Each structure stands twice: as C-alpha cells, then as structure tokens.
Amino acid sequence: MEGRDMHQILFKKELGPDIWLYRFRAPDVVAFREPGQFVILRISEDGERIPITIADVDREAGTITLIIQSVGKTTLQLAQMNIGDSIPDITGPLGVPTDIEKVGTVLCVGGGIGIAPLYPVAKAMKEIGNRVVSIIGARSANLFILEEEMAAVSDELIVTTDDGTKGKHGLVTDAIRELAEAGGEYDQCVTMGPPVMMKFVSILTKELGIPTIVSLNPIMVDGTGMCGCCRVTVGGETRFACVDGPEFDGHLVDFDELMNRLTTYRTEEGKALEHYMGETGCRLASKEGGH
C-alpha cells in the first residue's frame, strides 16, 4: 500500500541559496491540474502539512515540479533529502485554478520565490494569446529563479533587485510605475510573491486602474476547506484561501490581517527550526549571512 502511494524525488537542484527545485513522482496530481493550483506535502510520519503552489507538471511522466525555499524545519529537512528518497504524502491539485482569458496585455509581477507559481500562469496567459509583460524582482542577484523561463513566455521582461546587483535598482512597484508613466496600458495584472509585495503592487494597480489577481499563502492544515485556518478577509468577507482561492482580487484583500495571521506560530516554528538545526548540524545559508 505504502509503496504505491510514496512520492519519490526524481530530480533536485539548488537554484539559489536555500532555494530548491524538486521534481516529485505524483501521478494522481497531474491529470487535472491547472495553473494556479497547489499541493499539500507531508514529508514524514510525524510531519506537518504544508501548502506549495505547483510550478510545473509533466503529465506523461506523472511528475510535478515544486520550487521550495528552506525557511523552517520541514523545508530544511526536505532540502537534506536526496534524489531517490520518497515522501509519504502529496495531495492535490487543490484550490481554484487561475482564470486564464485573452484580455489583451497582462502584467505579471513576481517576487522572490513567488516567481515559481507565477511562471505557469504567465505561460498560460501567453499561450492563450495575450501580450505578456513581466516584472520579476528579488532582494539580490543570486536569489533569482526562473529568469530564462519567464523571458521565454514574456514579450517583455523587466528585472529588479533591491540592492541593485542586477537589472533595475529598486522594487517591482517602481518598475510598474515607470511602465505606466511611459504610457503602457495593461488590462490585467497577476502578482505573486511575499504578501508585503503583493500588498503594495495591489495599492499601486488600484491607483492605476488595473484589475489585479493575487495568490495568497496563508497557513493551512487540511487544504480542503475543513479547518478554516487559512481564512482571509476579502472585500469585508471571510473566505477560505484553500477552497475559495488561493487567488483573489488583490484590490479587496486585507493584506495586513494576512501578514499578521502568518505569524501565529512564529515562536513555535523558530523553536522547532533551532531544535532541528541543533540536532542535525544543518544550517540555512540565509542565516549565515546574518539576515
């Protein structure tokens, strides 16, 4: 029974410090998956359930690609696993797929690890016939992922870094404003990345009058609408990101509440990570830099 349900790591590659690309065997997940959907992983018998948006699938091979940043115990533990190792559970695809429509020009704005879930959406937007203008940002040049892939599906690609080590020096919002000031017209914006980035992108696109889809990443347990842990306020109403989302109208999302709810278990998460690192001697690259 277990053997058939186990999900093997078929490929693994470090894309940047603490950023890993994994290809898992997940035959159940691929058949009906569409861009924008996510999976829930559990990596061991005592493991927690964590949601990760799917970056890509290969239907014929029955595999999914996930890009995961090591930030806590589970993701660090996963990074220690090798090609050929297996994890017990991958559930999905979950959530409502992205509305892919031909609207004209679509602005795809991704930040950090958020470029991973943005890529399949940008690709689908392009394939359906939209003009795709993408802006991708990261703190620093070595943290970029999927730059070539994004370039391949975009009519225009703008790269920004917070520290100026690559592309434009500044934030993705600076780049959006420049595009708008240069007279660019955009029918739709899709933005994925850290909540604080999505918040400021949404504030700006509201000002510019561009409808905006955001993909939210609250804490989840079951991922099927059963626990309500992932509740977010959208337009004054409580919604469950796992079944009503994860994508919502960015102009209506209460980002401050989302960011606050993400801190619910910060103390526990910190302790668990410390404990794990103490026990195994594992380190996070980002922690070494003094961040």
Add this chain to the structure above:
Amino acid sequence: MQTRVEGGGSLMNIKERLAIPPVDMPEQDPRVRVNNVEEVPLGYTPEMAMLEAKRCLQCKTPFCIEGCPVGIDIPGFLKAIEDGDFRKSIRIMKNSNLLPAVCGRVCPQEEQCQQVCTIGKAKKDPCKSVMIGKLERFIADWEREQGGALIPSPARPSGKRVGIVGGGPAGLTVAGDLIKFGHEVVVFEALHKAGGVLVYGIPEFRLPKAIVQAEVDYLESLGVEFRYNFVVGKTAPIQSLLEDFDAVFIGTGAGLPRFMRVPGENLLGVLSANEYLTRANLMKAYDYPKADTPIVKGRRIITVGGGNVAMDCARTALRMGAEKSLIVYRRAEEQMPARLEEIHHAKEEGVEFHLLRNPVKLHGNADGRLTGAEVIKMELGEPDSSGRRRPVPIEGSEFIMEADALIVAIGNSPNPLIPQTFPDLEVTRWGGVVVNDVTGQTSVPGVFAGGDIVLGAATVILAMGHGRRAARAMNLYLSSGRWTDLAESLSLCRAEVR
C-alpha cells in the same frame, strides 16, 4: 417477558437480575488523566462484563433493537457474554455492526438502545439501564486483544466496481458491506489517514486511534483498496469516477466549520474546533515538537459551544497545558446537546461552564492577538423550532472574559466540495445531498450518499446506519441494474431513516 431465564449455567429470575446494580467501568483519575492523552474509561474485565450482561432480562419484545440505528441483536450478544461465549457474541455483533469498538465508545446509547431498555424504565432512570455500550466496547476489545477478527474467505467476485468518496464512518461501513458481496471497492480519502472524524475529530482520550486503524486494517485485509490524498472534486472530478466505477457512494461528511461572524474572529488565537482538533489528533500536536505540527497554546482557553465537539475541545485544551478551560454556551446546561457523560467528564477534569453567555465581539492587542471575548448574558425565552427555549440577549449586560485562545465549536455544515463540482447532484438549501431515505439514492443514477453529507453534523452511528442501508441498495442496484424502483425492490429493507 419470560419469568425465568438461563444464564451462565445458573438460573436467575427477574427479581435477582433487577437486583444487580449497574457495573461501573473503571476510569483514569481526573487529576492524572488531564496530563495525558490516554483513554479515560479503562474497560470491563470479563467478570465485570459477564455480571453486567446478567442484568439483561432478554425481553421478548426487545425495544433496545428498535432503539439501535443499525438494529444490533442486543439481547443475543448480551446473552452470549453472560454465557462467557465471547466469540459467539462478537459474531452476533458483527452481523449488524462492523465497527463495535468505535460505536461502543462514541454512540449516544442513552438516547438510543439504553433509553428504551426495560431495566432503565423499571428503575425510572435511563442511567440504570443495561450498559449496552460498555458491553459492546468490551466484546470488540476482547476480539482485538485475541489478535483481531477472523478474515472470511473472499466472496465470489461480482465483476462490479464501487468507488467510495470519503473514508469516514459512512464510507467505511459501505466498504465493509460491499466487499463481502464480492464487489471491488476503492475508498478515496482526502487526508493521509482513513477514518474521517474518527481520526481528525474525536480525541485519542475518547477513541484511541489504534482502534480506528485496526478497523481500517481489517477492511484492507478483506480487499478494500484505500487511495489516500485523493480529493474527489479536485484530484479528479467525480464525473471521472462515474466512468471508472459501476456505482459511487458519497460520504464526505460535514466538514465545513461554522464561525460566529462577530468582529475579531480572525485575530490570532481564534480557531475552529476542526482546526484545533485536527492539529491535536490527526497531526499529533500533543507530541510537539517530536511531531512537527504546532497548536495554539493558551493559558485561558474559551470554547464556544455546547455539543460533544465543544467538550472534546475544552478537555483537549487541558491536556495541552491550559491553566483554565472555559465553556461558553448561549443556553442553559439542560439544553446542551453534548452527552451527559461528556459533560460529566469535562466537569470532573475542571472545565468551567459559563452558561447563558454569548460572545458578541473579540478583543485583541496591538499584535492582533486575542486578549478576551466580550460576552453578553442571555436568558431563556419562548421555545424555538427545535423545541428548546430560545436564548435572548439581556441588553447592556456585556462584559469581558479574558482569554488568550478561543475555539469556535458551534457546528459544521456539509462539505461543499462535491456539490460545487457536480451540478447534477440535488442538494438542499443548507447544502445537504438529497437522498431517498430508504436506499440512499441521489438524483444521479448510480450515485448514492449517506452520513453527515446528507444529515448535517450528526452522529457516527447514524452515518453507519446510512452506510448500511445504502450498501444493501447498492448491492441490489449492481446485481439488477434497477434504479427507478430500487426502493420498492428492497422489500427486506428496514423502513425510514431515523
């Protein structure tokens, strides 16, 4: 009623049987058990069980059977216990009930078989009825301790395939019945473990997870296939199951948590009973940090609600280290839907009851963490549609109850995932799947449903009763192809869904 019955080799008359006081089941001391997650009642010894079974009068008209949603031959299995023939007893039991270890623990017997027991009536106290539930648990535990159930030889394959959506009490019952008829059975379970509410909801101290696992293992040994992490409606649409299977059963339960819709409900430290119990049970947060899933650990935890789920949360909170665990309920104790036994256990363990109180607003600090609930006092007015006196707020009586965590345990609605992705399926206004009461047939040919997806949040045994009826109808459907006159064809079937 007979005047004399035989028992354990000795003859006892009714008077002698009536004179035996109910045999108490030993329990863990409340002061000890709040510090562990082990089961509270410890079980009968064979001697205790045989003595308790002697209290049954073997009534000619056994009202207890009528009172049981799955119609267990109660006098039969009790008589076998009295005679010390435990193997016979469990065989009688399993004719009607596949999950006695579960039902013996979580059925509300006081509202079913034990409510109508002749002894309880004679003593004018249903608490003095024959302890049918405790004996059911005894006989099931006995079998497990003997090394488990005998695996029957496989039935002749029918060549038909059945897909079951949801591995909870209803789905497991259907699976167990249909595999015995020779059908191929595949259970699609959304979570990583089967059992539904038995594993995510009901706490370890009330229903040890090893017991549920043993039942699932038994079904697997009979040939039932479990597909875990398979969310029907997402992983694959239910329509694709209809192509792959000759019949489908939907038993997806009532998994949609209700919230109070008061300001502050999204503060940190406020969570649904489902989330709290799922973290504590399925995800083993009681074993944190060995298990990876954390849980909100309040010092003062309020649980809002008065049902069994609320009791489970309040008692779990104590085991998670809360200094105070408070129940806040808008009606009085007499109106609480929880079982008396659960309320009693909660009180013994130190749970405080704040009755006729209702939260109207939740307050938090600058970090967005809960600091307390603003609660309004209530009084009982005229009876409402449920027959219970309606709680009415007393204007101006609001006050603050301090708390650093609050669990909302005010009920669940049917899981919307299947209805949302299956427009042909007829549902009620409140989201329950519409079925034929006798057969469990839905509006879609070949598709049956039962349990909480039909009833709304009810009980394990009612879900199993639904499963049992649906399985019988499905078997007839699979062998005859009849659909429109299926209910009439099932002449052997028990009448109404209770």
